[in-house]
Amino acid sequence: MTGSEHGTDGGTGLPASIEAAWGLRERPSKGPRPGIGLDRIVDAAVAVAAAEGLGAVSMGRIAKELGVSTMSLYRYVGAKDELYILMQEAVIGAPPEPPAPGTGWREALAAWARAQREVFHRNLWFLRIPISGPPATPNSVAWWEQGLKALADTGLGEGEKISMIMVVGGYVRNEATLMADLGVAIAASGDSPAEVLARYATTLKRLADPDRYPEVAKLLESQVMYEPDDPDFEFDFGLDRILDGIEVLIRRRGGA
Structure with a gap:
């Protein structure tokens, strides 16, 4: 894990994974195992939380679900707190279409x-x-x-x-x-x-x-x-x- 991967040099003060959600930096694509990416990590974490509750979510558990080492996840997510934020982002989705013009x-x-x-x-x-x-x-x-x-x-x-x-x-x-x-x-x-x-x-x-x-x-x-x-x-x-x-x-x- 390097400073450029998980630092806040994008000027926002946010972790790299959150900056990636805003499109301010590329999501890491080169890892110890091709095909493991931030979206897959978040999807796996959401699936575990939905099935067993938030308490079951840990970096080790998500790594096991994906068949990779725990350390390999830290290339994409710096900490579990970051993962929580990304899980919220995935689940809440975009708001529904706004009401028609003139709605009170x-x-x-x-x-x-x-x-x-x-x-x-x-x-x-x-x-x-x-x-x-x-x-x-x-x-x-x-x-x-x-x-x-x-x-x-x-x-x-x-x-x-x-x-x-x-x-x-x-x-x-x-x-x-x-x-x-x-x-x-x-x-x-x-x-x-x-x-x-x-x-x-x-x-x-x-x-x-x-x-x-x-x-x-x-x-x-x-x-x-x-x-x-x-x-x-x-x-x-x-x-x-x-x-x-x-x-x-x-x-x-x-x-x-």
Whole structure:
């Protein structure tokens, strides 16, 4: 491994593998074994993560999947953290086509959020990758761009726009993570979601003294805890409330 292969002399401060994703340098093509390249490494890592979870991804495991030595991978990827970024880039893909001209900001931003949610729910292992910084790869920046475009004519300041994108994006990510964790717990129980929720409500009703937890008692008496909601309804309900808040801010700024 040489400095030119994994340094940051391209002027971006990014690792060579990330610069290659931007087309700023050629992807290494000469290696100890012809046919091993960055795309194959990333594809193999994604396949392992999809089948066994992110924890199964290691440089040694990917090398084994490809039938090469672990050291040979470092010609293409400097570290596992770089590999994670490239896996995200491969999985998230380009954002969907932007809404038709004239589409309102609210509809455009809601479509952006739902499209991200679909990506997360198809690749739940993706949510286990630690967030190491702002978008730094072509597809992730393209998603950022499309979210900002939804707010382009709202009258919000640039700082306010990116803050709103972070709020909405954080909500999407949190919802997907919560659903993934609940899904694992429910699957481990061997019961249906309705059975798990009803058992929890019954247990809580026995434990929560109404004098000490009057609002919890009121909730339990309403029976809503015994009826699982449609996850799509829950997501849309929360998203609409966030968009309501953004709408208030836009009106304060005198925007559309």
